[in-house]
Amino acid sequence: MNLKNPFILAPMAGYSDIAFRILCKKYEASLCYTEQISAIALKNENRKTLELIRTSSEDKPVSLQLSGRDRKILSEVIKKHEKNYDYIDLNFGCPSKKIVKCGYGSALLKEKNYVKELLKYLSSNMKKPLTIKMRSGFKKDEALSLVKVIEPYVDAVAIHARTREQGYSGKADWSIIKRVKENCLIPIIGNGDVFAPEDAMKMLDCTKCDYVMIGRAALGNPFIFRQCNEFYKNGKYEQYFLEDKKEAFYEYLGLAEKYNINNLFILKSHALDFFKGFKGSREMKNRISLTKDKEELMKIVDKF
DSSP states (O other): OOOSSSEEEOOOTTTOOHHHHHHHHHTTOSEEEOOOEEHHHHHTTOHHHHHHTOOOGGGOSEEEEEEOOOHHHHHHHHHHHGGGOSEEEEEEOOOOHHHHHTTOGGGGGGOHHHHHHHHHHHHTTOSSOEEEEEEEESSSOOHHHHHHHHGGGOSEEEEEEEETTTTTOSOOOHHHHHHHHHHOOSOEEEESOOOSHHHHHHHHHHHOOSEEEEOGGGTTOTHHHHHHHHHHHHSOOOOOOHHHHHHHHHHHHHHHHHTTOOOHHHHHHHHHHHHTTSTTHHHHHHHHHHOOSHHHHHHHHHHO
């Protein structure tokens, strides 16, 4: 893994569409992921799933994130689709009860021997780099022992420094990332509780990780990647205001139209994130929630 800068957009269900990925690239994210994609749904060529994995030259570099545990199904979909992506990522971190019940996501953190054989098989039967996004453990911190098992077969590991049991609560334990980085040779991507450029710099300094993955802080705020890069290089960064947010949101809508993203719920979700926190945003939230079409949504934004 050799990216232009240390700041990466995390995969997020319902948000990591191609339009938002390209927008974050414009604002200097070095890599973006698709949202978590079911290998079974992709094998069955589910229409909605195929829409989620759309990519283009504007979207590069991009990683296809897959969930699953059946090595034959995973290998089949990787062979079919890897040519369109720069990286293939396996999700070993999703805490969703539905995902865990199927034995996917963070459930795999409990199966070291199975994971070892799975990755050994996949890595020997694919051309593109294989990466992992994982949690620090299922119920307790087992990150180092887990990474040592998978290290020979992958090109990078992203560690969300919370256990599956924590979900998104509590504080991310960055010392876990530091310990893994000190004991492993592959690139390590730190993830968890990065809300501002200052947090990103602190994570790089404290853990010595190679890259920082930013998730929720990027929602409605693609500027954070440019700010992180400015702070990384110069120790200061530019602030962005309401008019900047409007301009970026219109850019997102233009990209959504270009790539035929017509799901009004997705467009409204992005709009709510772009404009939260400003004076009058609560009233605007109610109006956006009730809107029935894209044209009405644009009028609400225009008048904000």
